[in-house]
Amino acid sequence: MNSQTPILDHFQRPLRDLRLSVTDKCNFRCPYCMPKEVFGDEHKFSPKSEILSFEEIIRLCGIFVAGGVEKIRVTGGEPLIRKDITELIAVLSRLDGLKDLSLTTNGWLLAEKVEDLRRAGLKRITVSLDSLDNEVFGRMNGQGHGVGRVLEGIEAARRAGLSPIKINVVIRRGENLKSILDIAEHFRGTGIIPRYIEFMDVGTRNDWNMSQVVPSAEVVETIAARWPLEPLVPNYSGEVASRYRYADGQGEIGVISSISSPFCRSCTRARLTTSGQLVKCLFAPGGTSLRDMLRAGADDKEILRAITDLWTGRQDRYSEERTSNTPLKERPKIEMYQVGG
Ligand code: SAM
Ligand code: SF4
Ligand code: SF4
Numbered sequence: 001m002n003s004q005t006p007i008l009d010h011f012q013r014p015l016r017d018l019r020l021s022v023t024d025k026c027n028f029r030c031p032y033c034m035p036k037e038v039f040g041d042e043h044k045f046s047p048k049s050e051i052l053s054f055e056e057i058i059r060l061c062g063i064f065v066a067g068g069v070e071k072i073r074v075t076g077g078e079p080l081i082r083k084d085i086t087e088l089i090a091v092l093s094r095l096d097g098l099k100d101l102s103l104t105t106n107g108w109l110l111a112e113k114v115e116d117l118r119r120a121g122l123k124r125i126t127v128s129l130d131s132l133d134n135e136v137f138g139r140m141n142g143q144g145h146g147v148g149r150v151l152e153g154i155e156a157a158r159r160a161g162l163s164p165i166k167i168n169v170v171i172r173r174g175e176n177l178k179s180i181l182d183i184a185e186h187f188r189g190t191g192i193i194p195r196y197i198e199f200m201d202v203g204t205r206n207d208w209n210m211s212q213v214v215p216s217a218e219v220v221e222t223i224a225a226r227w228p229l230e231p232l233v234p235n236y237s238g239e240v241a242s243r244y245r246y247a248d249g250q251g252e253i254g255v256i257s258s259i260s261s262p263f264c265r266s267c268t269r270a271r272l273t274t275s276g277q278l279v280k281c282l283f284a285p286g287g288t289s290l291r292d293m294l295r296a297g298a299d300d301k302e303i304l305r306a307i308t309d310l311w312t313g314r315q316d317r318y319s320e321e322r323t324s325n326t327p328l329k330e331r332p333k334i335e336m337y338q339v340g341g
Helices: 054-066 085-092 110-120 134-140 148-160 179-187 216-226 290-295 300-312 318-324
Strands: 017-021 071-075 100-105 125-128 165-171 193-198 229-231 242-246 252-256 269-272 277-279
Touching: 017 054, 054 085, 054 269, 054 290, 054 300, 071 085, 085 100, 085 110, 110 125, 110 148, 125 148, 148 165, 165 179, 179 193, 179 216, 193 216, 216 229, 216 242, 216 252, 277 290, 290 300
Parallel strands: 017 071, 017 269, 071 100, 100 125, 125 165, 165 193, 193 252
Antiparallel strands: 229 242, 242 252, 269 277
C-alpha cells in the first residue's frame, strides 16, 4: 500500500512516478540517443551480472510503491528486447497500490508481443515514431528500418484494445519538420495521440544544438494553421505534455516542451537504471546504487529509508537552469538509453 504522506523533495515535489529501464540495449540507433558511431558493434553494454534481475526489479518497485509511487513506466533501451518482459509486466500490473503501468517502445517488436503484453495486464502504451517517410525514418532510427513494421505494431496495439495509445515524435530541425503535419494527419480521427517532443540535450553523445530544436509553439502553430486546435486542461497535475484538441472533434495532440517551457517545478519522476541506480533527474550526472544495498542484504525498510533520504535532498531542476544558462555542456550527464525517456 502507498504511504499516506508522500515523500517530498527540497522543492516540495512528491515522489509519484518511476521510470524503470529494463535494458540498456536497443535494436535501433537513433542519432539523438544512441548514435551508431558511438554505439557500434564493439560497444559493451552492461553484463548480466550487473543488471537487476526480475526479482530485484519487482522488490524495488514494491518498495517505491510503498514510498508513494503511483505510476511506473517501463522503458530502456528498448524494453521489448528484454527476455520474458511479459512476465515482468504480469507481476508489475498486479502490484498492490500501483495505479498506472505503461511502457514506451520503438515498436519494432510490438506486433508480435502486444497480445501477450495485454494479457499480462498492460492497458496502455507509447510508441515512438519520428517519421512516416521511410528514408527519413531510416536515418532517424540509425538502422535504415522502414516505417511499415512500426505502423503494424501500432495497429496491433489498437486491435488488442490498448488505450490510450500515444505516439512520441521527436522533431529535429533539418531532419523531420515534415513529420509535424504528416503524423498529425495520419493519426487524426483514430483516437491515437501524437506527442511532439522537443529535441533535448540528454546525455553527452548526441551533438545537441539549440538550432535543431523546434519549439512546441511552432509545432502547435503549424498544426493549427491546417486544423484549428483548442487547448485542453491537463489530465492531472504535473502532466508532462500540454494537450490540444482538434476543433472539429477529430482527436488530440500533445507537445512536450522540455527546452522552451521546462516543467521541473512539477517533476515527480524518479528513474531506476538497468543496473539499479536511483537517478533523480534525466540530466543528472549519475545515481545511487540501490542494487548494491539489495545485494548487501539490506531489508525493505532500509532501502525505503535510503530512497526517502535521496529524494528529500533532491534539488534537481536542470531544464530550468539550462534556459537561463544555455547549454550546460560542461556538466557530466547520464545517457538517455541508461535512464529511459
Ligand atoms: N526505446 C524506446 C523508445 O524509443 O520508445 C524507449 C526508450 S527511449 C530513450 C524513450 C523516448 O525518449 C523515445 O520516445 C525517444 O524518442 C525519446 N528520446 C530519446 N532521446 C531523445 C532526445 N535527445 N530528445 C528528445 N527525446 C528523446
Ligand atoms: Fe533505442 Fe529508444 Fe534510444 Fe531510439 S530512442 S536508440 S529506440 S532507446
Ligand atoms: Fe525533472 Fe530533471 Fe526534467 Fe526538470 S530536467 S523536468 S527535474 S527530469
